[in-house]
Amino acid sequence: MSSSQPEDFSRIKFRLGDAVYEGIVMPRTLYEDKEHITVKLNNGYNIGLRLDEIEILEVGPPQRQQEVVAEEREIPSQGPRVLILGTGGTISSRVDYRTGAVKPAFTAAQIVDMVPELTRIASISVRTVMNELSENMQPSNWAVMAEEVYRAFEEGFEGVVIAHGTDTMHYSSAALSFAIENPRGPVVFVGLQRSSDRPSSDSATNLLGAVVFASRSGAPGVYVAMHEGLNDDLIAVHSGVRVRKNHTSRRDAFRSVNSRPVASVDVRNMEIHFKNETAKGAGPMRLLNRFSERSAIMKYHPGFSEVLLRTYFNRDVFDAIIVEGTGLGHIARKAFPFVKEFIAGGGFVGMTSQCIWGSVRLTVYETGRDLLSMGVVPLGDMLSEVALVKSMWALGNELDLREVMPRNLRGEISERREVE
Amino acid sequence: MSSSQPEDFSRIKFRLGDAVYEGIVMPRTLYEDKEHITVKLNNGYNIGLRLDEIEILEVGPPQRQQEVVAEEREIPSQGPRVLILGTGGTISSRVDYRTGAVKPAFTAAQIVDMVPELTRIASISVRTVMNELSENMQPSNWAVMAEEVYRAFEEGFEGVVIAHGTDTMHYSSAALSFAIENPRGPVVFVGLQRSSDRPSSDSATNLLGAVVFASRSGAPGVYVAMHEGLNDDLIAVHSGVRVRKNHTSRRDAFRSVNSRPVASVDVRNMEIHFKNETAKGAGPMRLLNRFSERSAIMKYHPGFSEVLLRTYFNRDVFDAIIVEGTGLGHIARKAFPFVKEFIAGGGFVGMTSQCIWGSVRLTVYETGRDLLSMGVVPLGDMLSEVALVKSMWALGNELDLREVMPRNLRGEISERREVE
Numbered sequence: 006m007s008s009s010q011p012e013d014f015s016r017i018k019f020r021l022g023d024a025v026y027e028g029i030v031m032p033r034t035l036y037e038d039k040e041h042i043t044v045k046l047n048n049g050y051n052i053g054l055r056l057d058e059i060e061i062l063e064v065g066p067p068q069r070q071q072e073v074v075a076e077e078r079e080i081p082s083q084g085p086r087v088l089i090l091g092t093g094g095t096i097s098s099r100v101d102y103r104t105g106a107v108k109p110a111f112t113a114a115q116i117v118d119m120v121p122e123l124t125r126i127a128s129i130s131v132r133t134v135m136n137e138l139s140e141n142m143q144p145s146n147w148a149v150m151a152e153e154v155y156r157a158f159e160e161g162f163e164g165v166v167i168a169h170g171t172d173t174m175h176y177s178s179a180a181l182s183f184a185i186e187n188p189r190g191p192v193v194f195v196g197l198q199r200s201s202d203r204p205s206s207d208s209a210t211n212l213l214g215a216v217v218f219a220s221r222s223g224a225p226g227v228y229v230a231m232h233e234g235l236n237d238d239l240i241a242v243h244s245g246v247r248v249r250k251n252h253t254s255r256r257d258a259f260r261s262v263n264s265r266p267v268a269s270v271d272v273r274n275m276e277i278h279f280k281n282e283t284a285k286g287a288g289p290m291r292l293l294n295r296f297s298e299r300s301a302i303m304k305y306h307p308g309f310s311e312v313l314l315r316t317y318f319n320r321d322v323f324d325a326i327i328v329e330g331t332g333l334g335h336i337a338r339k340a341f342p343f344v345k346e347f348i349a350g351g352g353f354v355g356m357t358s359q360c361i362w363g364s365v366r367l368t369v370y371e372t373g374r375d376l377l378s379m380g381v382v383p384l385g386d387m388l389s390e391v392a393l394v395k396s397m398w399a400l401g402n403e404l405d406l407r408e409v410m411p412r413n414l415r416g417e418i419s420e421r422r423e424v425e
Numbered sequence: 426m427s428s429s430q431p432e433d434f435s436r437i438k439f440r441l442g443d444a445v446y447e448g449i450v451m452p453r454t455l456y457e458d459k460e461h462i463t464v465k466l467n468n469g470y471n472i473g474l475r476l477d478e479i480e481i482l483e484v485g486p487p488q489r490q491q492e493v494v495a496e497e498r499e500i501p502s503q504g505p506r507v508l509i510l511g512t513g514g515t516i517s518s519r520v521d522y523r524t525g526a527v528k529p530a531f532t533a534a535q536i537v538d539m540v541p542e543l544t545r546i547a548s549i550s551v552r553t554v555m556n557e558l559s560e561n562m563q564p565s566n567w568a569v570m571a572e573e574v575y576r577a578f579e580e581g582f583e584g585v586v587i588a589h590g591t592d593t594m595h596y597s598s599a600a601l602s603f604a605i606e607n608p609r610g611p612v613v614f615v616g617l618q619r620s621s622d623r624p625s626s627d628s629a630t631n632l633l634g635a636v637v638f639a640s641r642s643g644a645p646g647v648y649v650a651m652h653e654g655l656n657d658d659l660i661a662v663h664s665g666v667r668v669r670k671n672h673t674s675r676r677d678a679f680r681s682v683n684s685r686p687v688a689s690v691d692v693r694n695m696e697i698h699f700k701n702e703t704a705k706g707a708g709p710m711r712l713l714n715r716f717s718e719r720s721a722i723m724k725y726h727p728g729f730s731e732v733l734l735r736t737y738f739n740r741d742v743f744d745a746i747i748v749e750g751t752g753l754g755h756i757a758r759k760a761f762p763f764v765k766e767f768i769a770g771g772g773f774v775g776m777t778s779q780c781i782w783g784s785v786r787l788t789v790y791e792t793g794r795d796l797l798s799m800g801v802v803p804l805g806d807m808l809s810e811v812a813l814v815k816s817m818w819a820l821g822n823e824l825d826l827r828e829v830m831p832r833n834l835r836g837e838i839s840e841r842r843e844v845e
Contacts, residue, residue, distance in 0.1 A: 140755035140792055144728045172752035176727050253753050253783030298728040304749070306813055307596050308564045308718040316736040329724070332592035333673050335560035361781070363673030372560055393726055 010042060010056065016065035017044065021058065028052075047121060084127040085163040085220040089212075090153055091133035092146070092169050120209045126275060127220040130162070139170025139177075139196075144296035144397055147180035151294035154181060158189040158290060164219030166212070171196035171250060171258065174229060178245030179394040182227040182415045186291040192227045193219045194245065214240025214270040217277065222268065224283040227415075231259040233269055242268040244281075246391050246417035249361070262361060263386040263419070295401035300325040302393050304359055305336045314340050318347035318354075325353040325396040325406055328381070329389045334358055334365030335372045341379065348380040353406040355382050355396065357389040364419070382411055387418045430462060430476065436485035437464065441478065448472070467541060504547040505583040505640040509632075510573055511553035512566070512589050540629045546695060547640040550582070559590025559597075559616075564716035564817055567600035571714035574601060578609040578710060584639030586632070591616035591670060591678065594649060598665030599814040602647040602835045606711040612647045613639045614665065634660025634690040637697065642688065644703040647835075651679040653689055662688040664701075666811050666837035669781070682781060683806040683839065715821035720745040722813045724779055725756045734760050738767035738774075745773040745816040745826055748801070749809045754778055754785030755792045761799065768800040773826040775802050775816065777809040784839070802831055807838045 011017050011030050018027045028044040043053050123129050134153050137146060150167060157165045169177055178194045185192070195215035215230040218240075227245035234257050243261045252258035261267075265281040303317045303326050317326050318340075326347065330336050334356040336344075344354055356376065358365050364386040367373030377383070384392050392410070395417065399409050413420055431437050431450050438447045448464040463473050543549050554573050557566060570587060577585045589597055598614045605612070615635035635650040638660075647665035654677050663681045672678035681687075685701040723737045723746050737746050746767065750756050754776040756764075764774055776796065778785050784806040787793030797803070804812050812830070815837065819829050833840055 138755075138790070138792060140751050141757045141759075142727050143757070147727075172755055173727055250752065250780050251782055253778045253780045253785060255783065258780065258783070296728070298730060300728070301730060301733060302724055302726055304722055304724040306722055306810065307562050307567075307593055308716070308720070308813075308817060310718060310721060310742060312736060312739075312742045313721060316732060319732075322730060322732045331560050332670065335558075335592055337561045337563070339561075358673045360670050360673045360678065362671055363675065363678070365673060370558070372558060390726065393728075397728060 010039065011061060011064045012067050014067040017061055018063040019044070019054075020060040020062060021054065025062065026052075084125075086161065087127040087129055087164045087166060087216055087220050088157045088160075088162040089129060089131045089166045089168060089216075090150065090157075091131065091136070092142075092150065092167060093136040093138055120212055122213060123216050126213070126216050127164075129216070137170075139172040139174060142170075142173050142177060144180070144298055144401075147177055147184065147296055147394075148294045150177065151181050151184035151292060154185055154188065154192050155290065155292040155294075162190070164190045164216075165192045166215045166219050167192065167194045168212070169194050169196050171231075175245075175248050175250055175259070176390055176394055178227055178229050178248060179391045179417070180296065180398065182245040182417070183395055183398040184292065184294040184296075185227070186293060187288050188225050188227065189290055190225050191219045191222055192245075193242070194227070194229045196231065210237055210272050211240060213272045213275075214242070217270050217272065217275050218242050218268065221275070222277050224267070226267075226283050228267060229259055230270070232256040233266070238271055238273050240270040240272060241266045242270060242277075244283075244416050246415050247388070249388060249390065262388055263363070264416075293398070293402045296394075296397040297324065297400035298397065299323050299400055300327065300393060300396040302327045302329055302389050304329040304389075305331060305340070307337075309337065309340070311339070314343040318343040318352070320347060320350040320352050323347075323352065324400050325355065327355050327357055327384075327389055327392045327396060329359040330356055330365065331359060333363075333369055333373060334367055334376070334383055335370065336376070338372065338375070341375065344376070344381060345379045353382070353396065353410065354380070355384045355392050355406075355410050357384050357387060357392050359389070361388070382407060384411060385418045391417050430459065431481060431484045432487050434487040437481055438483040439464070439474075440480040440482060441474065445482065446472075504545075506581065507547040507549055507584045507586060507636055507640050508577045508580075508582045509549060509551045509586045509588060509636075510570065510577075511551065511556070512562075512570065512587060513556040513558055540632055542633060543636050546633070546636050547584075549636070557590075559592040559594060562590075562593050562597060564600070564718055564821075567597055567604065567716055567814075568714045570597065571601050571604035571712060574605055574608065574612050575710065575712040575714075582610070584610045584636075585612045586635045586639050587612065587614045588632070589614050589616050591651075595665075595668050595670055595679070596810055596814055598647055598649050598668060599811045599837070600716065600818065602665040602837070603815055603818040604712065604714040604716075605647070606713060607708050608645050608647065609710055610645050611639045611642050612665075613662070614647070614649045616651065630657055630692050631660060633692045633695075634662070637690050637692065637695050638662050638688065641695070642697050642703075644687070646687075646703050648687060649679055650690070652676045653686070658691055658693050660690040660692060661686045662690060662697075664703075664836050666835050667808070669808060669810065682808055683783070684836075713818070713822045716814075716817040717744065717820035718817065719743050719820055720747065720813060720816040722747045722749055722809050724749040724809075725751060725760070727757075729757065729760070731759070734763040738763040738772070740767060740770040740772050743767075743772065744820050745775065747775050747777055747804075747809055747812045747816060749779040750776055750785065751779060753783075753789055753793060754787055754796070754803055755790065756796070758792065758795070761795065764796070764801060765799050773802070773816065773830065774800070775804045775812050775826075775830050777804050777807060777812050779809070781808070802827060804831060805838045811837050 015030050028046040031043040154165050174196050193215040195211050229243045229248045233239040233241035243266050247261045247264040249262050251260045267281050269278045356365050365383045367377045367383045399406050448466040451463040574585050594616050613635040615631050649663045649668045653659040653661035663686050667681045667684040669682050671680045687701050689698045776785050785803045787797045787803045819826050
């Protein structure tokens with residue numbers, strides 16, 4: 006029954022044992038040999054096959070698209086209108102044969118083709134708005150994404166799904182949380198931890214979960230939908246301002262920190278199980294999508310150079326510094342003069358903790374009290390990444406950071422305040 | 426039965442119900458009112474009491490020591506000789522009445538007095554070698570600690586316990602892991618998450634667990650001993666190069682990352698349950714305690730300023746930069762020219778991940794392959810904090826960073842190497 010390798014992205018029909026299947030041939034990766042192929046079946050799952058175990062019955066033309074351009078497509082169907090925005094990243098990546106590395110190449114539309122169940126949940130439209138690996142995403146990209154989401158709701162879409170690389174997805178989800186006040190529906194970021202052409206790809210179920218939540222939750226807000234655990238069927242939906250990528254490669258790498266996930270979507274029956282409250286906004290939708298780059302995270306550590314202190318706490322360069330302090334929110338006393346001068350010059354210094362979990366408290370120890378007296382603002386249990394994005398947003402939109410940073414706007418900080 | 430408040434640190438005997446107890450009056454904190462006192466009982470536990478519920482039978486003179494000086498004390502007893510080194514931090518902190526904040530003030534000897542069970546486990550000596558809050562610890566402090574540990578083994582101690590503030594304890598434990606090659610016995614860092622004068626203080630059991638492991642494990646190496654969970658009786662012992670403070674305030678804040686804890690100590694029966702292998706060194710003990718400050722952690726984020734890139738990748742200031750990249754170990758392509766020039770100038774760039782869990786891999790994506798081709802060295806599953814300390818140590822001792830950084834020396838990096 007030996008067969009030769011069909012061309013990548015060709016649609017094939019093949020026999021395995023007594024059954025006949027159809028699917029799309031995925032490109033070989035570095036990790037596969039010439040005796041195997043991976044086929045994306047019509048049900049959305051990848052299957053790894055030995056070529057000599059199957060009989061290829063039909064081979065269609067390759068489905069691959071060479072170049073990604075601003076692309077728009079609608080797949081009319083029943084159900085709520087959901088827009089999938091393609092931004093690049095692994096969810097739309099493929100292997101580069103020259104280097105063996107993964108490059109962004111699939112279009113969002115091609116991904117939808119691979120997950121035909123999507124059309125049974127919602128009426129899907131697809132727009133590719135950029136094609137950027139997530140490590141290259143900058144605040145200017147957040148502004149574009151926010152505008153596209155705003156436009157989608159104006160056009161009458163009921164939910165938006167954003168396919169995004171996972172590296173900086175939590176920075177982008179925080180950015181859109183702040184940039185769109187009172188979104189009319191759910192905005193759900195989704196990525197995958199493995200490239201779409203590897204056998205254990207999780208894009209199909211992630212994307213399904215995201216579309217289910219975007220179309221059926223009735224919960225306006227910005228979220229991240231990713232695998233809840235190693236189980237195939239459960240997708241966790243996290244608040245966009247409480248989530249962090251906490252593992253380099255596991256597909257359940259995204260975790261809610263200092264908060265429970267918002268919901269769990271079971272993709273077997275498309276049911277949503279809420280686990281936490283969602284932020285209820287009232288009032289008209291507003292777009293506030295300017296971001297300043299005059300802010301940075303400063304992760305303090307022992308032996309932290311004075312040259313670095315001078316660069317971070319420099320009013321010519323920065324308007325805000327988010328310190329990732331140690332423990333409850335501390336830095337060495339040698340940093341104090343720099344902090345003091347920066348604040349005296351009108352700069353904002355917000356304190357978070359490199360511990361990640363828990364809340365900063367500056368009233369417990371002498372060091373914290375000294376920092377408070379200089380005007381350092383404790384940021385409770387806000388993640389440093391979220392605090393960075395919020396400060397960039399507040400600066401860009403000319404808000405008063407001392408007022409707005411410690412105040413809860415989108416669920417990013419717990420209400421219980423420090424006893425001062 | 427109303428009683429007036431006895432003086433802080435006075436030894437009192439009191440009746441509660443039918444029983445009579447003895448202990449030391451702990452100073453009031455901001456969080457306590459005038460109707461309560463906290464007493465450190467002779468068994469080492471703190472108890473919060475309403476003054477009108479107890480009858481004070483005897484009040485002794487205050488046990489408080491005003492000034493901490495280099496102090497040495499021996500408490501002769503049976504069992505292995507263990508040295509407790511006091512360095513400052515919460516484990517030897519008390520409340521400052523002027524500010525209400527916690528300052529370092531107890532001596533290590535006073536703490537041992539509060540935990541008399543210690544003398545049943547080992548023959549304890551105590552030395553206060555510095556009095557520094559852990560957020561102020563610098564590489565020069567690591568050098569002193571390492572020398573004191575080396576000296577202790579030379580003097581015939583079988584184990585060393587280092588009482589240390591928790592904020593930067595994991596940086597210090599990594600530093601001593603590298604600075605002492607083949608220590609003759611266990612070196613166990615211990616801290617506590619709450620100050621010693623608060624009712625739920627965990628110093629007693631932490632210190633017990635540390636002394637048990639230092640005296641009875643027979644496992645040379647550097648460790649951190651802290652509460653395993655919310656249970657009072659179990660103390661987790663972590664490898665000094667695999668541990669991280671992951672919560673600002675929980676007493677089980679310290680967690681092993683990318684590794685299981687080495688052991689669990691049950692302080693009810695003083696038993697040690699090993700859970701992981703310990704590094705077995707062979708050869709004579711060596712002290713390599715020079716640390717360079719020409720290294721820094723650079724946590725990359727979207728919108729990372731070019732001014733910062735120029736400062737970090739500056740050969741006039743730094744010899745090594747540990748990048749905390751996104752995901753599998755990425756940074757935006759705008760950073761590439763700076764990285765390239767720094768490496769061309771003889772600088773070392775090591776890649777870790779801000780995900781914390783998992784391993785960097787630079788062969789998967791195009792960005793990673795570009796970084797590899799520039800000479801960036803992937804540091805596997807090493808924590809960024811450990812990589813920083815290792816680079817400071819390698820620079821200080823004039824080792825070849827490209828050779829030594831990716832190689833496992835003390836269990837800080839998993840042996841499985843990336844397929845290149």
